[in-house]
Amino acid sequence: MTAPATALDWAAQFAELAASARDPRLQAFYQAGCVTTDTPLEQVPLLALDVETTGLDANQHAIVSLGLLPFTLQRIRCGAARYWVVKPASELSGESVTFHHITHSDIRHAPRLGQILDELLTAMAGKVMVVHYRNIERSFLDQALRQQVGEGLQFPVIDTMQLEARLYPKRQPGWLDRLLGRQPVSIRLADSRLRYNLPMYQAHHALTDALATAELLQAQVATRYALDTPVGELWS
Amino acid sequence: MQIELLEIRDHLQRFPPFDALPDDSLDAIARQVEVAYFKAGTDILLYGAAIHELHYVRSGAVEIYRRNGALYNRLSEGDIFGQAGLLRSNKVRFPARAIEDSLIYFIPATVFAQLCEEHDGFAEFVEAEGQSRLKSAVESQGQASELIQIKVRKLISRQPVTASPHTSVQQAAQLMTEQSVSSLVIVDDSAPAAGMVGILTDRDLRTRVLAMGLDSTTPVSEVMSPNPITIQADDSVFDAMLSMLRHNIHYLPVVQRRRPIGIINLSDIIRYESQSSLYLVNSIFNQPDVAGLQSLLPDLRATFIRMVNDHATAHMVGSAMAGIGRAFTQRLLELAEQTLGPPPVPYCFMVAGSMARDEQLLVTDQDNALVLDDRFDPAQHDAYFAALAQFVSDGLAACGYSYCKGGIMASNAQWRQPLSVWRDYFQQWIDNPKPQTLLHSCIFFDLDGVYGEVELVENLKDLLAQKASSNPAFLAALARNALNRTPPLGFFRTFVMETDGQQKHIINLKGRGTAPLTDLIRVHALACGSKAQNSLERLDAIGKTKLLQPEALGQLRYALEFLSLVRVRHQAMAAAEGAQPNNYIEPEKVSASDRHNLKEAFQVLSNAQKFLRFRYPAQPSNKR
Numbered sequence: 043m044t045a046p047a048t049a050l051d052w053a054a055q056f057a058e059l060a061a062s063a064r065d066p067r068l069q070a071f072y073q074a075g076c077v078t079t080d081t082p083l084e085q086v087p088l089l090a091l092d093v094e095t096t097g098l099d100a101n102q103h104a105i106v107s108l109g110l111l112p113f114t115l116q117r118i119r120c121g122a123a124r125y126w127v128v129k130p131a132s133e134l135s136g137e138s139v140t141f142h143h144i145t146h147s148d149i150r151h152a153p154r155l156g157q158i159l160d161e162l163l164t165a166m167a168g169k170v171m172v173v174h175y176r177n178i179e180r181s182f183l184d185q186a187l188r189q190q191v192g193e194g195l196q197f198p199v200i201d202t203m204q205l206e207a208r209l210y211p212k213r214q215p216g217w218l219d220r221l222l223g224r225q226p227v228s229i230r231l232a233d234s235r236l237r238y239n240l241p242m243y244q245a246h247h248a249l250t251d252a253l254a255t256a257e258l259l260q261a262q263v264a265t266r267y268a269l270d271t272p273v274g275e276l277w278s
Numbered sequence: 279m280q281i282e283l284l285e286i287r288d289h290l291q292r293f294p295p296f297d298a299l300p301d302d303s304l305d306a307i308a309r310q311v312e313v314a315y316f317k318a319g320t321d322i323l324l325y326g327a328a329i330h331e332l333h334y335v336r337s338g339a340v341e342i343y344r345r346n347g348a349l350y351n352r353l354s355e356g357d358i359f360g361q362a363g364l365l366r367s368n369k370v371r372f373p374a375r376a377i378e379d380s381l382i383y384f385i386p387a388t389v390f391a392q393l394c395e396e397h398d399g400f401a402e403f404v405e406a407e408g409q410s411r412l413k414s415a416v417e418s419q420g421q422a423s424e425l426i427q428i429k430v431r432k433l434i435s436r437q438p439v440t441a442s443p444h445t446s447v448q449q450a451a452q453l454m455t456e457q458s459v460s461s462l463v464i465v466d467d468s469a470p471a472a473g474m475v476g477i478l479t480d481r482d483l484r485t486r487v488l489a490m491g492l493d494s495t496t497p498v499s500e501v502m503s504p505n506p507i508t509i510q511a512d513d514s515v516f517d518a519m520l521s522m523l524r525h526n527i528h529y530l531p532v533v534q535r536r537r538p539i540g541i542i543n544l545s546d547i548i549r550y551e552s553q554s555s556l557y558l559v560n561s562i563f564n565q566p567d568v569a570g571l572q573s574l575l576p577d578l579r580a581t582f583i584r585m586v587n588d589h590a591t592a593h594m595v596g597s598a599m600a601g602i603g604r605a606f607t608q609r610l611l612e613l614a615e616q617t618l619g620p621p622p623v624p625y626c627f628m629v630a631g632s633m634a635r636d637e638q639l640l641v642t643d644q645d646n647a648l649v650l651d652d653r654f655d656p657a658q659h660d661a662y663f664a665a666l667a668q669f670v671s672d673g674l675a676a677c678g679y680s681y682c683k684g685g686i687m688a689s690n691a692q693w694r695q696p697l698s699v700w701r702d703y704f705q706q707w708i709d710n711p712k713p714q715t716l717l718h719s720c721i722f723f724d725l726d727g728v729y730g731e732v733e734l735v736e737n738l739k740d741l742l743a744q745k746a747s748s749n750p751a752f753l754a755a756l757a758r759n760a761l762n763r764t765p766p767l768g769f770f771r772t773f774v775m776e777t778d779g780q781q782k783h784i785i786n787l788k789g790r791g792t793a794p795l796t797d798l799i800r801v802h803a804l805a806c807g808s809k810a811q812n813s814l815e816r817l818d819a820i821g822k823t824k825l826l827q828p829e830a831l832g833q834l835r836y837a838l839e840f841l842s843l844v845r846v847r848h849q850a851m852a853a854a855e856g857a858q859p860n861n862y863i864e865p866e867k868v869s870a871s872d873r874h875n876l877k878e879a880f881q882v883l884s885n886a887q888k889f890l891r892f893r894y895p896a897q898p899s900n901k902r
Contacts, residue, residue: 117384118313120283239379240315241337243285250285253313257381260315 050278052076052170052198065191067163074167076198079274083263084115086273088200089169090256091179092248096130100181104130105155109248110165111256113172115263118256124165125249127152156190166197170277174231174255176201198277202258205276206234209266234258238265283308286383289336293356294871295403303393312384316376323360323374330368331384332404333360338380342372351881352377357874361404364390403871430518430532431511433547434540438463438531443475443499447487450478450498461529463538464502474538476502479529508533509542516594519547519556523601526608557581562605567613568673571606575678578602579853582640586850592842593814599638603679604629604728607646610673611729614666622659623651626727626734627670630686634726635796636812637842640849640859644671644679645686645721647693649734654696663694686721697734701741708745711755719756723800724811739809747807756804757894760797761887765880766790773865773877785876787848788861791841795883798890799834802826813838830886837882840875844868 053076060072077086090111097103110124129152173179176199187195206229228234231254232245238261243254263269267276287308290296296304312331316322316338323329325345335357342351342359350372353359362371364387376382394401439457441450443466450462464476478498486492486501508531509518518530528544547556558574558581565571581602585595611627631645632638648663667688675681688694695703704722707715723742727735746752766774766785776784785791799813799820808819814835821831849859865873 113313116314120286120311120313121309123283123309238315239338240381247284249283253283253285257313257315261317261379264315264317264320 050198050274051079052277053078055196059196063193065193067160068187068191068193068195071163071167071195076168077170077273080272082270083267083273083276084269086114087169088113088115088172088256088259089166090118090172090252090259091166092173092251092255093179093182094246094248094251095178095182098178100178100185103182105182105186106130106149107248108158108162109250109252110162111249111252112165112169113256113260115260115269118253118260120253123249123252124161126158126162128155128158129153155186159187159190170198170200170273172200172202172255172259174201174234174251174258175203176278198273200259200273200276201278202234202255202262203229203231204278205259205262205266231255231258235261238262283311286311286313286336289356290334290383292870294874295358295397295400297870298399299393299397303397307385307389307393310386310389312386314382314384316380316382318376318378318380321373321375322380322382323363323370323372325370325373327370328368329360329363329370330387331360332358332364332387332390333374334358334383334385336381336383338376338382339378340374340380340382341377342374344372358404361390365405428515429512430509430515430542431539433515433518433542434511434532435546436540438538438541440465440538441478441498442467443497443502445498446495447483447492447498447501448494451483454480459541460543461541462498463531463541464498465538473536474506474508474531474533475499476504477506477529477531477541478502481528506531508538510534511539515547516590518542520594520597520601522547522556523559523598523604526605558602559605562602562609565609568610568676571609571673572676578678579640583850583854586846592839592846595846596632596635596637596639596842597812599640599642600633600636603633603638603642606674606677606679607670608729610670611666613673614669617669618662618665621666621730622662623653624731624734625650625663626731627688627729628725628735628738629728630721630725632724633728634724634811637792637796639842639846640853641861642679643682644674645682646670646674646688647686647722648688648695649700649727649738650694650696651731651734652696652698660691660694664689664691667694684717684721697737700738704738704741705745708742708749708752711752716755716759720759720797720800723804726811742804743807743809746804753801753805754894757798757801757890760794760801761891763789763794763797764887765794765883767877767880767884782864783866784862784864786862787841787845791880791883792838792845794887795834795838795841798883798886799838801890801894826889830889833882834886837879840879844872844876 056072056076060069063069063072090109090113092109093105094107095103095105105128107127108125112119112122127148129149171179180197180199184194184196187193210227210229231251232242235241235243235254235258238258240254240257240261243250245251245254263271287304290307291299291304296307299307311334313336318338322333322340335353335355337355340353340357340359341349342353344350351359359372359374360370363369368387390404394404436459439453439459439461440463441453443464445453445464454460454462461477461479463474464478465473466475476499478501482501482503487496492501506529507521507525507527509521511532511534522528522530522544530542531538532540532542544556544560558577561574561577562571565574582595582599585598590598607627607629615621626649628634628647628649629645630647632642633645648667650659650663654660654663671681671687671689681687686693703718707719711719723746725735725738725742766776768774773785776786796813799816802820802825803810803816806820806823806825808816810816810819817831817835820826821828826834844863845861848861848863852859865876868876
């Protein structure tokens with residue numbers, strides 16, 4: 043099976059970006075390369091990624107914590123997990139505090155995102171990122187990089203929420219369903235996990251969410267995809 | 279930088295053996311865990327494959343198989359597997375497959391080895407896979423008990439004083455006085471085996487010589503107790519105690535092979551164990567009336583609690599309590615005969631149920647009957663035996679052995695019958711099993727004579743052993759009856775709980791555990807023609823016939839012992855708090871590892887019931 047025509051050739055794109063990037067850290071990140079579109083899923087080095095933020099708009103809000111967990115379809119390696127609380131440029135709102143439980147005192151001594159950028163990019167290098175709802179991670183990291191080094195960040199992403207959305211294209215109930223009181227199919231992380239009999243976790247801790255996302259992808263592939271499915275069918 | 283994998287750590291700390299680990303060890307494990315998802319139906323471990331991690335079920339359900347593919351265990355959340363392979367040669371010994379969508383944690387061998395090294399409890403827990411965790415839980419109990427560890431030979435203070443059978447009773451009394459001993463071993467040097475032929479005690483001289491007005495020249499051979507019960511020198515003090523309880527004897531010759539090397543008596547053991555059950559038995563026989571017996575009730579509870587605190591096994595406790603129950607019964611019969619006079623015809627007072635099986639605990643009701651000599655004439659003799667039975671039954675009730683709700687008591691005319699009627703009863707119950715008679719079979723087919731002409735009850739035991747084993751239809755009916763009560767386990771090894779009067783979620787350890795286990799052991803024992811009454815002895819008898827695999831027998835033994843142990847401890851705890859002991863436990867209130875072992879024990883029961891169902895299918899007449 044070949045990848046759909048729209049599939050991005052991230053390997054080629056990384057080669058171009060490596061040439062055009064000005065920041066040496068970004069150059070190194072792109073130079074580490076990316077697997078080709080036809081690489082079987084079971085051979086792809088993956089990185090579950092989750093960021094907690096002060097709000098939903100990357101232009102106004104900032105990252106407060108990041109969780110990373112390298113994995114493959116065979117194993118999630120907690121030993122190599124990374125987790126940072128970072129000091130956001132913008133203020134913490136009371137609303138967001140109630141979500142991710144990171145408070146002002148937690149971040150008082152936390153590093154700025156700029157200080158961990160090296161480690162972050164090294165951890166991401168050569169991996170395909172796995173997130174639940176790509177808009178957040180992509181846009182916030184892109185925005186953060188623009189603020190820190192003056193140029194954006196691009197990377198391949200497998201979005202577990204998107205994979206669920208593909209399964210339930212008509213998840214909004216029609217008029218008949220509404221009449222019968224049917225609820226829309228939820229593709230939120232916790233609800234999606236339940237469909238695969240994965241346990242309930244406490245949400246909104248970046249590392250726990252990264253773990254939850256990694257487990258969800260393993261479950262989705264075990265249930266719906268062949269192990270040799272080309273990565274190009276899943277990423278964007 | 280602190281990496282917090284809280285979900286992993288918090289989960290591990292809820293389950294044994296991790297629940298006993300310190301926080302920093304848990305953190306270290308959580309930091310090195312690897313995780314993988316297995317779809318229902320996929321293999322996790324294949325036999326003989328390399329294994330370098332301990333496996334932990336985070337969610338879902340996993341089945342473990344034997345090498346031949348037979349199901350070995352079904353695991354759920356919080357269970358571990360793979361340790362048998364890790365501990366030996368790093369090859370998988372028990373293959374595993376996810377039977378539900380499962381999330382598995384992998385703990386690296388290096389971490390595993392370090393945990394085993396640093397935490398004895400962890401090592402003991404994991405080393406048990408493949409044998410049985412239950413086995414180690416059961417074996418750790420009882421070993422601490424001094425009574426089991428100490429050998430009888432330690433109680434011997436001197437060589438036995440011996441005399442020949444031809445010695446006169448006067449010479450014997452003189453010898454005992456000179457040597458200041460209260461017993462003599464009678465040895466016949468002329469006999470080819472040159473062994474012990476009897477013993478003579480102070481009491482014998484009083485009751486059999488002086489009281490009877492015998493001449494002082496009477497040879498001891500006429501008044502000694504011939505062929506006495508003996509004990510081997512390297513048996514435990516507990517064995518000696520049991521033997522005395524069982525046979526109601528106060529002197530026990532100790533032999534090395536067949537040579538007598540000493541005599542121990544009741545007081546030797548009482549000196550050793552001041553609150554032992556024998557001390558209580560001794561007090562029982564010294565009580566002048568029912569009120570006196572009743573006053574011993576606190577001592578009975580204290581003895582029970584003490585045995586449990588001393589780490590006695592459930593088997594020890596059950597035997598000792600049955601011995602005490604027998605002593606109460608025997609003393610009551612002595613008192614009854616003192617009031618009513620000697621019996622008009624010989625009789626045997628028979629006990630049934632847990633006392634007959636030597637498996638009695640604190641909460642128990644009386645099951646008894648009278649087997650009378652066939653010369654019994656109801657018109658002439660029944661008034662005597664009715665009064666005797668009523669006296670004993672009331673006395674037992676006063677001493678805490680409540681009346682049997684089903685009326686299984688000698689005070690009930692149906693259960694106060696001559697041997698020939700009893701033989702008819704047994705014959706009918708076996709030839710023509712009906713629901714009601716099966717209930718009787720379950721009670722009366724555990725039987726033991728405790729007082730009077732024991733041969734009468736032995737006669738019934740012989741009949742039962744012969745008839746039952748050769749009657750497949752009866753065995754099949756009894757087997758189906760034994761399947762009525764199932765262990766309280768759900769499909770995924772969750773407890774199925776009942777609700778008691780106070781809306782507490784409880785498990786009936788007797789009704790759903792030890793009783794069905796005893797029932798199924800009885801079926802196999804009867805099928806083997808065994809005359810043993812105690813469930814563990816029945817298992818030994820079953821083992822000799824190869825009806826069950828040694829492994830299955832071992833599992834049954836451990837399951838019975840463990841379930842009984844939890845019952846015993848539960849009752850001891852209630853008794854210590856002055857509460858009324860019962861058989862209901864709240865799983866929430868027992869330790870995680872006990873909970874785990876309970877599940878394993880119930881699983882053994884469940885598997886044994888499956889085997890029973892398979893061996894005695896629903897319509898035996900069509901199959902045979």
